Amino acid sequence: xxxxxxxxxxxxxxxxxxxxxxxxxxxxxxxxxxxxxxxxxxxxxxxxxxxxxxxxxxxxxxxxxxxxxxxxxxxxxxxxxxxxxxxxxxxxxxxxxxxxxxxxxxxxxxxxxxxxx
Amino acid sequence: xxxxxxxxxxxxxxxxxxxxxxxxxxxxxxxxxxxxxxxxxxxxxxxxxxxxxxxxxxxxxxxxxxxxxxxxxxxxxxxxxxxxxxxxxxxxxxxxxxxxxxxxxxxxxxxxx
Numbered sequence: 001x002x003x004x005x006x007x008x009x010x011x012x013x014x015x016x017x018x019x020x021x022x023x024x025x026x027x028x029x030x031x032x033x034x035x036x037x038x039x040x041x042x043x044x045x046x047x048x049x050x051x052x053x054x055x056x057x058x059x060x061x062x063x064x065x066x067x068x069x070x071x072x073x074x075x076x077x078x079x080x081x082x083x084x085x086x087x088x089x090x091x092x093x094x095x096x097x098x099x100x101x102x103x104x105x106x107x108x109x110x111x112x113x114x115x116x117x
Numbered sequence: 118x119x120x121x122x123x124x125x126x127x128x129x130x131x132x133x134x135x136x137x138x139x140x141x142x143x144x145x146x147x148x149x150x151x152x153x154x155x156x157x158x159x160x161x162x163x164x165x166x167x168x169x170x171x172x173x174x175x176x177x178x179x180x181x182x183x184x185x186x187x188x189x190x191x192x193x194x195x196x197x198x199x200x201x202x203x204x205x206x207x208x209x210x211x212x213x214x215x216x217x218x219x220x221x222x223x224x225x226x227x228x229x230x
Contacts (some may be wrong), residue, residue, distance in 0.1 A: 110158055
């Protein structure tokens with residue numbers, strides 16, 4: 001299985017809602033990522049989990065809360081979002097190697113299109 | 118901030134022609150990767166070139182890397198309508214995080230049938 005799956009495909013939420021995005025991979029990858037992508041822009045890294053521990057947080061507002069319950073799953077909990085948070089949210093995974101061997105080819109899911117009203 | 122800069126920002130060609138996209142960067146890199154993204158979808162990894170490599174091929178794709186000029190190019194030969202997509206370069210900095218890729222702004226390629 002070489003797929004990264006994401007649910008839901010589309011999500012519309014109000015600013016007071018709480019929702020979660022889910023990501024799953026079964027490639028045995030031990031690094032998982034959340035990216036945010038606005039229209040016609042490149043993906044921007046939000047969070048990285050390595051061996052289920054938060055490795056990188058790119059100064060993301062606390063209304064985004066990641067969670068990695070096990071090596072195959074990655075969640076992004078959303079609360080009190082703003083309309084400017086509307087974007088495509090991409091999950092990715094990669095192998096983990098030590099040091100300079102970590103070439104870090106990333107496998108992406110299809111994304112969740114989020115609209116905040 | 119995004120450091121990779123692709124040019125052109127948009128490229129429109131006819132089927133069968135070759136497409137060349139360029140990527141420049143400012144820091145020392147461990148490797149540089151190219152990804153494709155069809156409209157509104159996830160990214161697909163195309164090819165990775167390490168800092169000690171100068172050229173790599175994969176099918177109709179050819180990537181070059183010139184570390185002295187801090188630039189890379191992606192050539193797609195004999196293009197097809199299905200190649201229509203956005204193409205991003207992404208760099209992993211030398212000595213930086215094993216996980217962090219910095220994506221360039223992308224080139225939107227349109228291949229007309």
